[in-house]
Amino acid sequence: MRSWFKKSMVWLIGLCILTACGSVQAVPSLSNVDPAKEEDQEFHPYRDDQVPKLRDLISYPGFRQYASQKPYLLGYSHDGSHIATVIYEKKANAYRIDIFHVSNNTLVETVYAPAGEVEGEKAESAEAEMLQATQETLDWGYRIKVPVRPHEVPIHQSIHPDHEEGWSFRLRQDSDRILLTAEGLGEKWQVYQYPLQEGERIRPQWTVVAFPESTQGPWSIVTATYKPEQGLSALVQSVDIQKLDSAWSESALHQQIEKGLGEEAQLVYRGRLGEQGPDAVLAVLGGEASETPTANRVLYRGTVQRFILFDTAGNIYLRGNAAGLVEKEQVRVDPEIPKDDDVQFRLLLTEKETGDGERQRLLLIDQIDGEGHLVRAYECIWNAENGRFERMTAKGAE
Numbered sequence: 001m002r003s004w005f006k007k008s009m010v011w012l013i014g015l016c017i018l019t020a021c022g023s024v025q026a027v028p029s030l031s032n033v034d035p036a037k038e039e040d041q042e043f044h045p046y047r048d049d050q051v052p053k054l055r056d057l058i059s060y061p062g063f064r065q066y067a068s069q070k071p072y073l074l075g076y077s078h079d080g081s082h083i084a085t086v087i088y089e090k091k092a093n094a095y096r097i098d099i100f101h102v103s104n105n106t107l108v109e110t111v112y113a114p115a116g117e118v119e120g121e122k123a124e125s126a127e128a129e130m131l132q133a134t135q136e137t138l139d140w141g142y143r144i145k146v147p148v149r150p151h152e153v154p155i156h157q158s159i160h161p162d163h164e165e166g167w168s169f170r171l172r173q174d175s176d177r178i179l180l181t182a183e184g185l186g187e188k189w190q191v192y193q194y195p196l197q198e199g200e201r202i203r204p205q206w207t208v209v210a211f212p213e214s215t216q217g218p219w220s221i222v223t224a225t226y227k228p229e230q231g232l233s234a235l236v237q238s239v240d241i242q243k244l245d246s247a248w249s250e251s252a253l254h255q256q257i258e259k260g261l262g263e264e265a266q267l268v269y270r271g272r273l274g275e276q277g278p279d280a281v282l283a284v285l286g287g288e289a290s291e292t293p294t295a296n297r298v299l300y301r302g303t304v305q306r307f308i309l310f311d312t313a314g315n316i317y318l319r320g321n322a323a324g325l326v327e328k329e330q331v332r333v334d335p336e337i338p339k340d341d342d343v344q345f346r347l348l349l350t351e352k353e354t355g356d357g358e359r360q361r362l363l364l365i366d367q368i369d370g371e372g373h374l375v376r377a378y379e380c381i382w383n384a385e386n387g388r389f390e391r392m393t394a395k396g397a398e
Contacts, residue, residue, distance in 0.1 A: 051075035051147050054113045054135050057086070058095060064088050064115065067095060071224050071234040073209060074138070076146040080211035082108070083220055084144045085234040088115065097134065099142055100236040102211075102218060105272070107236075111137050150209040150222070158183075159208055161219050167241055171206045171221060176298075178202055180221055182239055187249040191273050192221070192237040195297040195351070200227045217241055248277030248312075257283035260308045260316055269300045269349060271361075276312045279387055283308050287344065299349040299361070303368070307345055311387055318380070318389065320345040324367060325378060333391070334376055342370030363389050 043062030051074060057063060066072060067088040074084040074097065084099045095113040100106065111134045114127035138144040153159045158170040167184035173196075180192035196202070206223040218240035224232045246252060257265045261283055271280030286305030309318040319326040322341045325333040346366035351359050361382035367375040380389040 045072060046147070046149060048147060051144055054095075054097075054131060054138070058113060058115065068232070070203060070205070071207075071222055071232070073148045073150055073207065073222060075144045075148055076102075076211050078143045078145045080146070080214060082142045082144070083148075083209075083236060084138060084142070085222065085236065086113075087224065087232045087234055090231050091229075097138070098234050098236075099138075099144075100220075102220060102238045103240075105237055109137070109141075146212060148209045149212070150207045152205050152207050155202065155204055155206055155223075161208065161210070161217070161241075164217070164241055169208065169219065169221065169239065171223060173202055178223070178225075178235075180237055180239070182241065182244060184241065184244070185246070187244075187246050187251065189244050189249050190270055191239050191244075193270065193299075194225075194235060195299055196225065197227070197297060200225050202226075243275050245277065253278075253281060256310065256314055257281070257308070260310070260319075261285045261306055268302070274312065279312050280382075280389065281310050282347075282349065283310075284347070297351045299351055301348050303344055303346045305344055307347060309363075309389060320365065320367070324376075325365065327391075333378070337367075337375060340369055343375075344368045361389070 043060055043066040045066065052060075057072075057074075063072075067086055068090065071085040071087050074086050076083050081102055082099055083102055084097055086095055086097050088094075089096050089112075092112070093115050095115060097111050097113060098107055099109045099111075101108050113131055113134050116127070151159060153171075156170070156172045158168040160168050164184070167182065169180065169182055171178065171180050173179075176196045178192075178194040178196065179190060182189045182191050203224045203226065206221060208219055208221060210217050210219050218238040220236055220238045222234065222236050224234050226232055253267055253270070257267055262285065265283050265285045267281065267283050269280070269282035270278040272278065282300060284302065284304040284307045287303045304320075307320045308316050310316045316329055317327065319329065320343075322339050322343055323332050324337050324339070324343065327333060344367075346364075346368060348364040349361065350364075351361050354360050363380040363382075365378040365380065367378070369375050379392040381392055382388075383390045
């Protein structure tokens with residue numbers, strides 16, 4: 001699959017150069033599309049009984065317009081482990097196919113297909129070769145063979161999934177974040193949050209879909225964000241109702257943070273959802289959150305009086321209080337710094353994409369004394385293997 005991916009990137013780079021030189025005609029902006037002409041070319045998705053071949057899909061009238069506005073769900077793999085989406089990238093004048101792992105909620109591979117029709121069945125051009133390689137990746141690499149029948153829902157509106165009586169999902173935008181919640185059995189869970197960058201906005205609709213051969217999910221929630229310079233980006237998050245445990249519902253998490261910080265504490269960050277719950281939880285006391293934009297996606301930013309970090313088992317492993325930064329509930333990181341009842345902590349929790357498609361979380365902690373002076377700065381990086389944020393030193397994580 002890696003060879004096909006390399007071919008995709010080489011082809012895409014070449015196509016971008018042609019576009020920049022004016023050799024490839026850019027798609028007209030949505031505001032310039034002739035309504036009458038577009039009505040004649042309306043695309044009707046999900047009417048096929050099988051996953052359409054890319055050659056056929058990109059030749060359907062109106063498909064480019066459709067894929068410029070929302071992700072098209074190409075289908076599931078034969079076993080339901082992967083799902084593929086298609087969007088049109090205006091800047092590259094190509095279709096981007098993202099393949100997501102359903103259980104892990106990770107983007108595992110991206111391949112591209114040419115935007116224009118490709119004549120002939122044989123690979124006689126760069127576009128035809130690219131189309132063939134991408135189709136092979138879908139057919140043989142991931143076996144995307146199962147068509148979908150999605151339900152589209154307006155944002156902020158709840159939906160009750162089929163065969164799941166008493167359960168509902170809701171996707172909404174809260175200030176600069178996208179939040180996905182699930183409710184059932186008298187409990188509520190926040191299962192996903194996505195921080196929006198400056199200028200980024202979410203589509204007004206989202207889509208719910210499940211593997212056709214399963215009556216109990218997991219359910220995949222599909223939406224997209226839009227940035228003027230980048231266009232559409234597909235987001236896929238799956239929810240397995242069978243794995244939602246009341247031990248880490250919203251009410252249970254708030255009980256935990258009240259024990260650690262008191263009734264006025266705020267739960268400001270929940271990490272990635274796993275079978276045991278969110279992999280990290282950050283709660284704070286006092287202070288105010290800040291929405292100052294940064295180059296990375298901001299998961300939380302604020303200046304607080306106290307904070308705690310606990311892991312998926314509910315163990316507090318990092319705390320900020322009058323004693324300064326405290327690890328494992330007892331160990332002061334810098335015992336030489338005098339205790340200060342007026343101490344504050346400036347927190348910045350961000351996430352950035354790495355070159356291999358993964359996302360790296362980073363927590364910066366500035367300890368500030370009662371007079372507003374910086375006492376000590378700390379940097380903690382997420383260690384997925386240990387399931388914790390670990391403090392960095394000159395030699396690496398401790």
